[in-house]
Amino acid sequence: MVQLFNVCKAYTRDGNALEDINLKIPKGDFVYITGPSGAGKSTLLKLLFAAEKPSRGQILINGQNLTRMRSSRIPFLRRQLGVVFQDFKLIESRTIFENVSFPLEVQGKKRYEISKKVYQMLKSVGLEHKLTKRPLELSGGEQQRVAIARSLVVEPLVLLADEPTGNLDPEVTLDIMELFKSANARGTTVLLATHDRDMIHRFPRRQIGLEAGRLVEDRTP
Amino acid sequence: MRQSPFLCTAAIGTVTVALCILAFFAIVVLNVQQLTQNWSREVQVVAYLDEVPAKNRLEMLIKDAQMIDTVEGVEFISRQQALDGFRSRLGDDATLLEGLESDFLPASLRISLKEGSRNRVSVEKVVSQLKSKKLFSDFRYGQDWLDRFDSFVSLIKLSSAILGGFLLFAALFIVANTIKLTVYARRDELEIMSLVGGTSLFIKTPFLIEGALQGAVGGGFSLGFSYILFEFFLHQGLSSLLLSGGIDNIIFLPTHFQLMIIAGGIFLGFFGSLLSLRKFVRI
Incomplete structure (x- = not known):
């Protein structure tokens, strides 16, 4: 599903944010991307949703080459x-x-289809009773559940999450992880960047470790 | 408007003020142009005849003069008409003419020129063509006055172009920056639209429509405010300044100018938004 070949990313001339990354993530996999701050986790995710272009190397998602893709x-x-x-x-x-x-509107879905899917999705994250609220009226955990609902409503092939529980307390983190696990169980490939060791111990999955932009660890429990 | 009412109002307000200034400037320029047009009617060539030719020869001469492409009209002034005109100009002093022969003033052709040709170059062209007929003793066309008039019209045109250009550029700059603020306030929304797969067209279109609508509303307001201020202040000010110069009345912007102001608002709003979006929407 996701393949990286010799990927490098440099923001400045002084050094690479990512260096020579080779990676294969099969369909339906659940992968943690770990490493300390500045290791390159966010950069890797940015390359995967094409917010940045790699300085060198090739990235394929579902067979589509991002590096050769027209904007x-x-x-x-x-x-x-x-x-x-x-x-x-x-x-x-x-x-x-x-x-x-919003993502369904962008895709030009019909109104009745949007209403149905959004309601179902909000129900699955337990927020169907807060449809008319605005984000600032919700707690941090609820806001993150809305963000997850927004990302899952389109039934994505790949879910990319950048420190999704970084601002949340441990109890809420468990709820959020359950949402990721159920999305993964429905066939979505999940890549989750985190440095939360507790979470990785509690939900052990394949773990890709980055350090100073280099891939230093790739192990499956 | 619903999402950022303050900035939206600020954008409309900026367009309104910018276009009001342009509209005021256009009103002043239009009325000064009206004045110079009025003055330019005075630009004419008087060609004095040595002798009054026979009727058919005179008609031929008038016809030839009318054939010159810059000539608007030709009027024959007989000796008697010249005397009558002189007498009426003298008014109470007309008694001075008593005892004089009625033919002491020469007959002449009074040649008026088309608008746009009322300048020294065109006048001298007409004079040189008439001189070749060798029937005229003298030509009068207010040479000194014409020089001053030409300089004045050139000055008006040049200063209008420079000042108008500056105003238009300043309006575009101010409006574009205000709109940039409205777009900047919604940059998160733009980023999210882009993240969830919105195409460039999908993201930009509502902002462009909003910008154009703000511009149109601002254009409409500017016309309204300009009209009110024109009626209560500018009309009186321009009247005291220009009516003594000989024009009949002070005019507001004609319909096509009003449409241009609205179109200018739409242009400012649309391109102001487009310039700002180029900075914030990068897919």
């Missing part, structure tokens, strides 16, 4: 991906329903 095709690639951030990235001026329906 006009990038939105269509992103429609096959779900992205979750530590800071949720919700639109504060819109309701929870509008936030979750």
Whole structure:
């Protein structure tokens, strides 16, 4: 599903944020990307949803080569991906329903289809009773559940999560992890960047370790 | 508007103020142009005849003069008409003319020129063509006055172009920056639209429509405010300044200018948004 060949990324001339990364992640896999701050976890995810272009190397997602992709095709690639951030990235001026329906609107889905899917998705994250609330009226954990609902409503092939539990307390983290696990069980490939060792011990999965932009560990429990 | 009412109002307000200034400038320029057009009617060539030719020869002469492409009209002034005109100009002093022969003033052709040709170059071209007829004793066309008039019109045109250019550029700059603020306030929304797979067109279109609508509303407001201020202040100010110069009335912007102001608002709003979006939407 996700393949990286000799991928390098340099933001400045002084050094590479990522260096010579080779990686194969099969369909339906659940992978932690671990490492200390500045190891290159976020850069790796940015390359995967085409927010950045690699300085060298090739990236393939579901057989599509991102490095050769025309910029006009990038939105269509992103429609096959779900992205979750530590800071949720919700639109504060819109309701929870509008936030979750946004990716479906972008894809031009019909109104009745959007309503049905959004309601089901919010129900699956336990927020169907907060449809009309706005993000700032919710707790951090609830906001992250909305962000996850938004990323999963399009039934993505790959879910990319960048420190999704970084701002949340341990109890909420467990709830969030359950959502990722159930998405993975439905066939979505999950890549989750974290440095939360407790979480990795509690839900052991394949673990890819980065350090100073290099891949230093790739093990499956 | 619903999402950032303050910035949206600021954008409309900026377009309104910018276009109001342009509209005021256009009103002043239009009325000064009206004045110079009025003055330019004075630009004419008086060609004095040595002798009054026979009727058919005179008609031929008038026809030839009318054939010159810059000539608007030709009027024959007989000796008697010249005397009558002189007498009426003298008014109470017309008694001075008593005892004089009625033919002491020469007959002449009074040649008026088309608008756009009322300048020294065109006048001298007409004079040189008439001189070749060898029937005229003298030509009068207010040479000194014409020089001053030409300089004045050139100055008006040049200063209008420079000032108008500056105003238009300043308006575009100010409006583009205000719109940039409205787009900047919604940069998170733009980023999220892009993240969930919105195409460039999908993301930009609502902002461009919003910018164009803000511009149109601003254009409409600017016309309204300009009209109110014109009626209450500018009309009076321009009247005292320009009506003594000989024009009949002070005019507001004609319909096509009003449409241009609205179109200018739409242009400012649309391109202001487009410039800002280029900075924030990168797919």
